[in-house]
Amino acid sequence: MRAFQLALAVVLSACSAAVHGKAVFAHFMVGNVGGWTTSQWSSDIAVAQAAGIDGFALNVAAIDTMTPPGPQTLANAFSAAQSLGFKLFFSFDYLAQGAWPRSDILTLLNRYANHPAYFQHPPTNQPLVSTFEGTGNTFDWISIKAQTNVFFVPDYSSLGPLGAVLTGVADGLFSWSAWPDGPSIISTVLDLLYQVLLGSKPYMMPVSPWFYTNLPNWSKNWLWRGDSLWFDRWNQVLSADPEYVQIISWNDYGESHYIAPLHSEQYGLFSVGGAPYNYAANMPHDGWRQFLPYLISQYKTGRASITTESLVSWFRLSPANACSTGGTTGNTASQGQVVYDPATLAQDRVFFSALLSSSAQVSIAIGRVTQRGSWSSIPSGGSGIYFGSVPFNGLTGAVTVTISRNGKIVAQMQGATVSKQCTNGISSWNAWVGSAVAGGQTGANALAIPGATPATTLTTTTKPRTTTATLAKATTTPATAKEAAGAGTVCVSGTGSGNFIGLCQFACQFGYCPSPCTCTATGVQIPELPATGGNGYPLISAGSRCAYTGLCSYSCSHGYCPPTACGRNPAGAAGC
Incomplete structure (x- = not known):
């Protein structure tokens, strides 16, 4: 040998x-x-x-x-x-x-x-x-x-x-x-x-x-x-x-x-x-392009630089045994392969990878339970692409992956939801892929790649949630939520239609749920994320753009600014 x-x-x-x-x-x-x-x-x-x-x-x-x-x-x-x-x-x-x-x-x-x-x-x-x-x-x-x-x-x-x-x-x-x-x-x-x-x-x-x-x-x-x-x-x-x-x-x-x-x-x-x-x-794979400029540069020249730290995560939306297999096999007899139960091949895990200039910690929340992650692959010298995964462990709920260093968040991806409910009762063996960049956007289309133009449907794939660690740090409560819902109970879940879905899901959970959003559940106020993201405005090209004004302002300032609806140009709110 x-x-x-x-x-x-x-x-x-x-x-x-x-x-x-x-x-x-x-x-x-x-x-x-x-x-x-x-x-x-x-x-x-x-x-x-x-x-x-x-x-x-x-x-x-x-x-x-x-x-x-x-x-x-x-x-x-x-x-x-x-x-x-x-x-x-x-x-x-x-x-x-x-x-x-x-x-x-x-x-x-x-x-x-x-x-x-x-x-x-x-x-x-x-x-x-x-x-x-x-x-x-x-x-x-x-x-x-x-x-x-x-x-x-x-x-x-x-x-x-x-x-x-x-x-x-x-x-x-x-x-x-x-x-x-x-x-x-x-x-x-x-x-x-x-x-x-x-x-x-x-x-x-x-x-x-x-x-x-x-x-x-x-x-x-x-x-x-x-x-x-x-x-x-x-x-x-x-x-x-x-x-x-x-x-x-x-x-x-x-x-x-x-x-x-x-x-x-x-x-x-x-x-x-x-x-x-x-x-x-509603199953975006855009995040898989996130590290390609770095990898392709390495492949072609043997070297690559890190201009923005970022992370990518991917996972299936239901445990393997939660629903019917839909007749899907692992491998295929049509190509002379040994056939397996698909659950034998597809692992119930959240996979994550990060492009980092130095070592950092990773945590993964599924629903309200947070797991400490670890890296199964660390780049030589500490600078490059890290990789790891954690099991579902029977948990369901929205997935959040957080990269932190010295107690400070480097990047956080707020992703889709793992559920035991499946479309038509059939497991989807496809992957949902999300990404996040340091100090910037998060979700299904958060690419640190100039010129990337995500499809407008991607706003419906992200259902952001806060982690337990973030909630412990948050202290502020939106006055508009108290005024609208009364003391002690506010909107904690909501939705909208079309391009408003992602914005409404994000804002309504913190008590801010204006029209055109619909509140679907009320309860005890959830502390909001710190307002550190800067103000946002409707896109000038957005239809019925004035309806986005309050949602873009609130959501962008709290770290969620979907590029298919909101931006940083104040002209988008002109006349609203």
């Missing part, structure tokens, strides 16, 4: 020396966005760029991209990418709607392979092309390459690394094996084998945060272990040092491994796929 490891080290050292230009891509499902305008493409591209992503691998199925509105959708994509300096390349999907006709591939490549936004593989400056499978059509690529001069890096995972190399047609290889097999942490054995067999040819390494799908019409209903996968896999990227990295995925909501903002116009796949319900709605 030692001899094998040494041999690998020698080969990988040689491979590393052959690396010409590293890049990180995200797998983009074009079939989800038929008819997208240039503006819609520009919005998502800007978010990806802010996260440090270099380009999209455009997953294109034959029918979706060769018939209306597909051609115009692609034209809009390339136009937006060119204007923003972003890169795109095709990943031809041979499974979604059958094998690609060679003539159609040539049509697309002749149209776009030399487009300014099309990614060119350095140092040969050939247009990069990939696939999702297509092993039955390998010989097509001999003539396609001869006619287009593309640099071919397919995913032939079904053949295994050796079988894929032996096709003789690939200039490099991409692996789809981004998830562990069974109740274990993913290993890099397969990645290393690809690199050894490829020699000086480039390897595109897959990285994914999660996997859960329940689309019976497409014979898909299983999960693979997520849990610590996002943290583990990026550490493995830094160790393996591949030529390219591809994140699976940007917007595949049906398989729950998206890191894009939520877009309701892409939810049609749930009805077409026969899902029991939409398990992506």
Whole structure:
């Protein structure tokens, strides 16, 4: 075994020396966005760029991209990418709607392979092309390459690394094996084998945060272990040092491994796929982009700086045995795997990770019970990304993760609620992801990434709560609450509709519950959070903006300032 490891080290050292230009891509499902305008493409591209992503691998199925509105959708994509300096390349999907006709591939490549936004593989400056499978059509690529001069890096995972190399047609290889097999942490054995067999040819390494799908019409209903996968896999990227990295995925909501903002116009796949319900709605994954600029800089240059300390947390919204499995299995027999009960793979834990300049403590509240957390991974030298988790321990309620140092809060994420109630009585095995930045925003869309534009629906996913430690420190009581509710009893829970939900849930729990909020419970005054956040105002663009005035002022000053409703520009309250 030692001899094998040494041999690998020698080969990988040689491979590393052959690396010409590293890049990180995200797998983009074009079939989800038929008819997208240039503006819609520009919005998502800007978010990806802010996260440090270099380009999209455009997953294109034959029918979706060769018939209306597909051609115009692609034209809009390339136009937006060119204007923003972003890169795109095709990943031809041979499974979604059958094998690609060679003539159609040539049509697309002749149209776009030399487009300014099309990614060119350095140092040969050939247009990069990939696939999702297509092993039955390998010989097509001999003539396609001869006619287009593309640099071919397919995913032939079904053949295994050796079988894929032996096709003789690939200039490099991409692996789809981004998830562990069974109740274990993913290993890099397969990645290393690809690199050894490829020699000086480039390897595109897959990285994914999660996997859960329940689309019976497409014979898909299983999960693979997520849990610590996002943290583990990026550490493995830094160790393996591949030529390219591809994140699976940007917007595949049906398989729950998206890191894009939520877009309701892409939810049609749930009805077409026969899902029991939409398990992506109100389940943001934006937080998984939080550390990407830091990680991608480390991967490309070997160094990265911390400009803002921050944290990310993710967890499922119900214990594994609280509701029906919905027929979901852990692993899938369709790929020849040993099948497990899903609860064996998916752990009932709150996972958290923090980007810190020095060591700090972590505590996790579920409902009104706070647990002291610990770090299972600490960066060398104390500066970098920390990671840990705590079990649910049978608790239910809103989750709050707090990072503190020397008795002072560094960052606090106020998140969604763990409950034993499930939609349609079926467990969702998807993850809810939240984040927080030091001295700033918290919740589902609190990204310290310039230019990130969260979807407006994300305001409904955050239900902030205070921790026991915070309540002990708080001393003030809002006079408006006493005046409205009378001495001794005030509103302690409330809600609203649409974009008001998050604001009403936050403010009403502390006794401030003005119209358009509705108080749903009264009780003993809960001490409010200290007013240290600065005043907030309605967004100028918000519909019925004056209705937000009091809520934005109160909530922002107490640390909750959702960017889809409130901001810091006083002009938003003009005339109200």
